[in-house]
Amino acid sequence: MTIDPSIVSAFTPTGKLRASINLGNPILAQKDPETGEPFGVSIDLAHAFAKxxxxxxxxxxxxxxxKSVEAVSEEHADFGFFAIDPLRGEKIEFTAPYVLIEGFYxxxxxxxxxxxxxVDQPHNRVAVGxxxxxxxxxxxxxxxxxxxxxxxxxxxxxxxxxxxxxVAAGVKQQLEADAQRTPGLRLLNERFMVIRQAMGTPKRRGKAAATALRKFVEEMKASGFVAQSLNKHGIAGASVAPAAEHD
Structure with missing residues (x-):
């Protein structure tokens, strides 16, 4: 697939493609304890997009x-990996989701x-990130x-x-891991939300750049790249998002 040079320029105003990576969600990215290097599905997608x-x-x-959202919103990074949210959408143009993650209590x-x-009672206090x-x-x-x-x-x-x-609220996998380390905790038996993880770029980069990123995500889902990456990194508790209804 040939990329229009103007789209490449829109994504690389500093000469490099800067990917905002959030280590706060272990389903998407983690840090190698030996090398300190980040790894995960978002890093795999970032390298594929740069290629x-x-x-x-x-x-x-x-x-x-x-912090990861702010970096893209303020254009200190050229794209990133975020849960779709209306507030974030004020400055960031999202793709369709590539991964679906469950939020639990x-x-x-x-x-x-x-x-x-x-949960939603006056006497309850809910911890969130x-x-x-x-x-x-x-x-x-x-x-x-x-x-x-x-x-x-x-x-x-x-x-x-x-x-x-x-109450504590968060990504199911993170909470399950914490509960295994700390006896006496349990997850409620149903999710309270589905977190739609997408890629996003600053709206100021233009519609053509946003469209190119959306097409890239759809190709990565359809080709099996996202599924293979999740499997490679041993990620459970996440599923590949379905194809977008509108490109």
Missing amino acids: RLGVDLELVVFDTAG LVRDDAPINSNEE KGSAYDLYLTRELKAAQIVRAPSSQAVVSTFLEQNLE
């Missing part, structure tokens, strides 16, 4: 979704909460419960425990 454009790639790595074994409907997709979603959806923002998604359960909160 498609025929340019060098620079990974701009952050520890939270909020976690409580203590002896908590009186047994269903999602019981600041600026994460579920923070943005629950900020809109929860009317009575109080939201307590942990500094990152990885710190949600520790914040929940340290402050003796009633």
Whole structure:
């Protein structure tokens, strides 16, 4: 596939393609404990997109979704990997999702909460990762419960425990891993949201650039690239998003 030089220029104003990488979501990206290098499906997609454009790639790595979003919104990076959200969409043009991730609630074994409907009560405090997709979603959806923002998604359960909160909210896989390390915790038995993970680029880069990114994502899903990447990295709890209805 030949890429129009104007699209390449739109994505590389500094001469390199800068990918904003969020290490706060272990389904998408993690850091190798030995080398310190990031790896995961978002890194695989970033390299594939750079290859498609025929340019060098620079990974701009952050520890939270909020920082990663801000980097693209303020054009300190040329594209990134985010959950689709209306607030983020004010400055970022999203593709259709490439991966679907489930958001769940976690409580203590002896908590009186047994269903999602019981969470939104005035006496409940819900720990979330600041600026994460579920923070943005629950900020809109929860009317009575109080939201307590942990500094990152990885710190949600520790914040929940340290402050003796009633509920923790986050990506199912992250919560399950934390619950395995800490006895006496359980996940509620149904998701409260599906997190639609997409790629995105600043709206100021123009419609042609956004369209090229959307087509790239659809090709990566259809070719099996996304599924193969998830499998390669041993990722459970996420599924490849279906093809977009409109290109």
